Amino acid sequence: MLGEFEYLLLTAAARLGEDAYGxxxxxxxxxxxxxxxxxxxxxxxxxxxxxxxxxKTFMGDPTPQRGGRSKRMVRVxxxxxxxxxxxxxxxxxxxxxxxxxxxxx
Amino acid sequence: xxxICWWFVxxxxxxxxxxxxxxxxxxxxxxxxxxxxxxxGVLGLVVxxxxxxxxxxxxxxxxxxxxxxxxxxxxxxxxxxSGGYVLSLWILENHAVIDPTVLRENGLSLKGGIAPLLQRxxxxxxxxxCAGYAIGALSRRATWINASLFCLMLWAPEVLAxxxxxxxxxxxxxxxxxxxxxxxxxxxLGMRRALRVALIPAVLAILSAAALxxxxxxxxxxxxxxxxxxxxxxVAVCHWPLAYVTATGIAExxxxxxx
Numbered sequence: 001m002l003g004e005f006e007y008l009l010l011t012a013a014a015r016l017g018e019d020a021y022g023x024x025x026x027x028x029x030x031x032x033x034x035x036x037x038x039x040x041x042x043x044x045x046x047x048x049x050x051x052x053x054x055x056k057t058f059m060g061d062p063t064p065q066r067g068g069r070s071k072r073m074v075r076v077x078x079x080x081x082x083x084x085x086x087x088x089x090x091x092x093x094x095x096x097x098x099x100x101x102x103x104x105x
Numbered sequence: 106x107x108x109i110c111w112w113f114v115x116x117x118x119x120x121x122x123x124x125x126x127x128x129x130x131x132x133x134x135x136x137x138x139x140x141x142x143x144x145x146g147v148l149g150l151v152v153x154x155x156x157x158x159x160x161x162x163x164x165x166x167x168x169x170x171x172x173x174x175x176x177x178x179x180x181x182x183x184x185x186x187s188g189g190y191v192l193s194l195w196i197l198e199n200h201a202v203i204d205p206t207v208l209r210e211n212g213l214s215l216k217g218g219i220a221p222l223l224q225r226x227x228x229x230x231x232x233x234x235c236a237g238y239a240i241g242a243l244s245r246r247a248t249w250i251n252a253s254l255f256c257l258m259l260w261a262p263e264v265l266a267x268x269x270x271x272x273x274x275x276x277x278x279x280x281x282x283x284x285x286x287x288x289x290x291x292x293x294l295g296m297r298r299a300l301r302v303a304l305i306p307a308v309l310a311i312l313s314a315a316a317l318x319x320x321x322x323x324x325x326x327x328x329x330x331x332x333x334x335x336x337x338x339x340v341a342v343c344h345w346p347l348a349y350v351t352a353t354g355i356a357e358x359x360x361x362x363x364x
Contacts (some may be wrong), residue, residue: 023132039129040149044157059124062131069131072124 002054002087008032009045010054010084013074021060021071022046046074054080110140117144120151158247167243167251171346175236176258178343179288182229184262186287187280189222194275226287231316232347233288234309237295239346242353245300252296259288310354316347 002010012028013020022042029037049055060071076084114133118126129150133143158164196203196218237255244251298305 021132022128023135026132027136038149039132039146040151040153043125043129043150044153059128063135065135066131067134069127069134070124071131072128 001090002083003045005041005045006049006054007084007087009042009049010076010080013055014076014081014084020074020076022074023066023071025074043072046072049080052079052083053077054083107140110144114140114143114147117147117151121147121154125150155247155250158245163243163245164247164251167240167247168254170342171236171240171243172251172255172258174339175232175343175346176255177262178339179229179233179236179292180259180262180284182225182232183283183288184280186222186225186229187276187283189218189225190279190283191273191275193218193222194279195273226283228316229283229287230291231309231312232343233291234295235316235346235350237292238299238305239295239349240292241296241299242349248296248300252293255292256289259284305350305354305357310351310358314347314351314354 008029009025012025012032016024016028022039026037026039026042029042046055046057050057054077056075056077058073058075060073062068062070114130118130121129129147132138133146138146240251240255241248
């Protein structure tokens with residue numbers, strides 16, 4: 001079973017597709033949770049997901065807006081997609097008949 | 106201020122793997138991160154990376170089983186050994202003026218004192234190498250933390266407890282010299298060997314086995330028989346890096362040459 005941050009990271013990487021790497025995933029997560037996301041949490045979670053076989057990472061090409069530095073590209077594996085789908089289904093199941101409308105921000 | 110923060114980001118970032126450092130610095134540049142926030146981010150990542158090996162039990166075993174007890178034991182042994190050297194040097198310096206009967210009556214002789222001193226020095230160096238090797242082999246990526254604590258264990262009693270006044274130059278200089286040459290250097294070499302994941306040289310495996318046997322056989326060398334069961338337990342616990350290196354050396358030879 002995934003952790004909630006692992007799920008956020010997998011989902012952000014899946015949404016970004018070919019453009020998924022550290023900075024874009026971080027921006028995507030920060031937009032979603034409306035809080036800052038630490039780079040330490042991001043990179044250690046990426047390592048954990050990679051160790052579990054849920055993502056594959058590799059070094060991409062350097063770009064000028066990154067000061068000529070490479071990106072750590074992220075691809076979600078089929079195993080990662082299944083794990084994220086299971087997590088999402090579990091959240092849906094546990095949330096049935098529960099209305100959080102009153103607590104909506 | 107911002108430039109200072111970025112200088113620290115560069116400095117702290119050196120503790121990361123080169124690939125990770127590159128991508129993290131690139132992410133900061135792309136996001137236009139402020140220096141202070143980047144510094145906090147990279148510090149957090151470095152702390153997480155350094156703490157990760159401590160999820161395993163092995164670095165803890167090295168800390169509790171070697172760094173603390175063996176570190177203290179080796180320090181005490183080096184201090185005790187330096188007393189022997191100071192005495193031998195004093196006899197050597199004053200040989201012409203000391204009445205030989207005084208030495209004889211007190212069981213002291215230069216000739217009879219040198220061989221055990223050299224024997225104990227060799228044992229101490231071997232013991233230190235084995236302790237360093239075991240720390241490196243068990244700690245792996247946490248070695249630098251355990252190595253720093255080990256050095257602290259070696260030097261703290263010397264710095265904190267030793268009265269500096271009324272001591273001869275020999276008595277002042279010899280303990281730190283012996284600490285460095287017989288404990289610190291061999292243990293650092295042992296750690297380096299373990300981190301290179303190289304085979305234990307046959308001569309060192311044999312030497313550690315001999316040291317293990319010698320420490321139990323010669324009371325003056327290994328502290329046996331102990332004065333009390335508590336000291337005996339401490340000394341016995343301190344033997345395990347020697348046994349570890351001997352067993353690892355034998356196992357490695359066996360695996361590389363099973364026939």
